[in-house]
Amino acid sequence: MQLYQKQPLKITNSLTGKKEIFEPIDEGHVGMYVCGPTVYSNVHLGNCRTFMSFDMIFRYLRHLGYKVRYVRNITDAGHLVDDADEGEDKIAKKARLEKIEPMEVVQRYTIDFHNILDQFNFLPPSIEPTATGHIIEQLEIIKEILAKEYAYEINGSVYFDVKKFNKDYDYGKLSGRKLEDMIANTRELAAQSEKKNPQDFALWKKAEPEHIMRWPSPWGDGFPGWHLECTAMSTKYLGETFDIHGGGMDLKFPHHECEIAQAEASYGHAPVHYWMHANMLTLNGKKMAKSTGNNILPGEIFTGENDILSKPFTPSVVRFFMMQAHYTSILDLSNDALLASEKGFYRMMEAIDNLNDLGTKGTSDFNVPEWRQKCYDAMNDDFNTPILIAHLFEGVKHINLIKEEKENITAQDKELLQQTMHDFVFEVLGLEDKSEGNQDSNKLQGVVELLIQLRNEARTNKDFATSDKIRDQLSAMGIQLKDGKDGTTFSVS
Numbered sequence: 001m002q003l004y005q006k007q008p009l010k011i012t013n014s015l016t017g018k019k020e021i022f023e024p025i026d027e028g029h030v031g032m033y034v035c036g037p038t039v040y041s042n043v044h045l046g047n048c049r050t051f052m053s054f055d056m057i058f059r060y061l062r063h064l065g066y067k068v069r070y071v072r073n074i075t076d077a078g079h080l081v082d083d084a085d086e087g088e089d090k091i092a093k094k095a096r097l098e099k100i101e102p103m104e105v106v107q108r109y110t111i112d113f114h115n116i117l118d119q120f121n122f123l124p125p126s127i128e129p130t131a132t133g134h135i136i137e138q139l140e141i142i143k144e145i146l147a148k149e150y151a152y153e154i155n156g157s158v159y160f161d162v163k164k165f166n167k168d169y170d171y172g173k174l175s176g177r178k179l180e181d182m183i184a185n186t187r188e189l190a191a192q193s194e195k196k197n198p199q200d201f202a203l204w205k206k207a208e209p210e211h212i213m214r215w216p217s218p219w220g221d222g223f224p225g226w227h228l229e230c231t232a233m234s235t236k237y238l239g240e241t242f243d244i245h246g247g248g249m250d251l252k253f254p255h256h257e258c259e260i261a262q263a264e265a266s267y268g269h270a271p272v273h274y275w276m277h278a279n280m281l282t283l284n285g286k287k288m289a290k291s292t293g294n295n296i297l298p299g300e301i302f303t304g305e306n307d308i309l310s311k312p313f314t315p316s317v318v319r320f321f322m323m324q325a326h327y328t329s330i331l332d333l334s335n336d337a338l339l340a341s342e343k344g345f346y347r348m349m350e351a352i353d354n355l356n357d358l359g360t361k362g363t364s365d366f367n368v369p370e371w372r373q374k375c376y377d378a379m380n381d382d383f384n385t386p387i388l389i390a391h392l393f394e395g396v397k398h399i400n401l402i403k404e405e406k407e408n409i410t411a412q413d414k415e416l417l418q419q420t421m422h423d424f425v426f427e428v429l430g431l432e433d434k435s436e437g438n439q440d441s442n443k444l445q446g447v448v449e450l451l452i453q454l455r456n457e458a459r460t461n462k463d464f465a466t467s468d469k470i471r472d473q474l475s476a477m478g479i480q481l482k483d484g485k486d487g488t489t490f491s492v493s
């Protein structure tokens with residue numbers, strides 16, 4: 001018997017707004033598609049949270065014994081600066097500004113994306129397809145939608161006819177919108193627009209002569225609309241109907257709504273059984289935005305090179321912090337919140353380290369099987385990681401009591417306790433015990449601070465030969481000293 005047969009899982013389905021029992025299409029198998037990044041800049045911390053939520057979901061489904069095919073795409077073309085199908089391609093714009101090839105932009109930021117996700121200990125998806133690798137599949141879907149007369153061609157572009165589609169299907173069911181309200185709330189169609197209605201969206205856009213990213217099509221040279229790639233890639237690898245489609249809350253409308261419309265228009269039925277949306281991350285109570293400076297990159301948190309946090313935090317601490325909130329809740333990142341998570345994380349790691357050395361007795365004061373099931377119950381309730389973590393700390397409390405010989409545990413219960421901690425902390429939450437490495441970095445910090453102190457003494461004594469020697473030799477080892485008005489700090493490159 002597989003674990004998933006004993007542990008019924010409930011998922012909040014954005015399509016119905018209800019928590020539903022999860023039943024995959026093929027018993028024992030799960031197909032899951034998550035909208036990946038548009039690779040034109042360093043990956044945002046907010047996007048990392050979304051992808052981390054689905055990494056945890058992927059991990060738990062696997063833990064339950066499901067064979068999961070997890071597809072997460074890379075958007076390397078078609079995502080325009082303006083959501084109303086106007087403006088430049090985000091990647092082409094970056095390429096123009098930096099005077100490099102669009103594919104150099106794609107390569108650079110795909111590497112950055114993978115590098116950051118590796119540091120966060122993500123599992124790689126089963127397939128990571130790219131939009132430019134699936135132009136042919138996208139053209140086929142456009143032809144199908146045109147044949148079904150839910151799209152129209154005009155001046156070398158093809159648009160999805162939302163009004164026509166809405167007569168036969170329901171446009172807006174995922175985001176809870178009605179087309180009539182959308183029409184009532186939009187101003188007149190811009191005079192230069194060639195769309196029949198402002199709600200229509202591009203399936204194919206004609207490429208102007210200056211547009212570098214272009215492909216031939218039956219309607220002339222152009223490029224696919226952003227929403228189309230996900231329909232093409234999800235159905236190619238997971239089938240016309242699949243189990244789970246996920247993404248950030250901001251993608252619900254229009255992106256996911258358009259994906260549903262495209263699939264229904266071409267296949268005649270809904271593509272996805274369970275839609276899941278991860279909520280956003282704020283910074284110090286405000287929306288993160290590069291333009292306001294209220295922004296921090298994952299790499300800047302790990303190195304400590306930022307003006308927002310008092311110290312560096314390891315990827316595992318940041319991951320632990322993110323797992324302390326339910327994926328559907330807004331989470332606020334702040335220095336205090338990270339400091340608290342860091343404390344909790346090391347307390348948990350210390351308890352896990354101590355677990356091996358616990359002595360056993362003939363009886364247990366801690367009902368381990370019941371506690372293990374509580375951990376499952378939390379995860380089965382729509383992946384409730386904050387409740388799971390609260391239960392894990394209950395385990396930590398007992399480990400500490402047993403260590404202090406205030407409680408007893410049998411050998412069998414001790415083994416189950418170890419297994420449960422391992423399953424949920426490392427396998428499901430994806431945390432890594434880097435406490436050894438952390439002790440090393442604490443030692444390094446102590447040594448460098450001692451050298452800074454010796455250098456300051458040398459400078460006070462006007463022994464500049466010694467003070468320069470300390471600075472230069474540290475620099476040769478990749479440790480840079482920086483003198484500021486509050487004293488000397490250092491960074492390791």
Ligand SMILES: [Zn+2]
Pocket residue numbers: 034035036230255
């Ligand atoms: Zn998508």
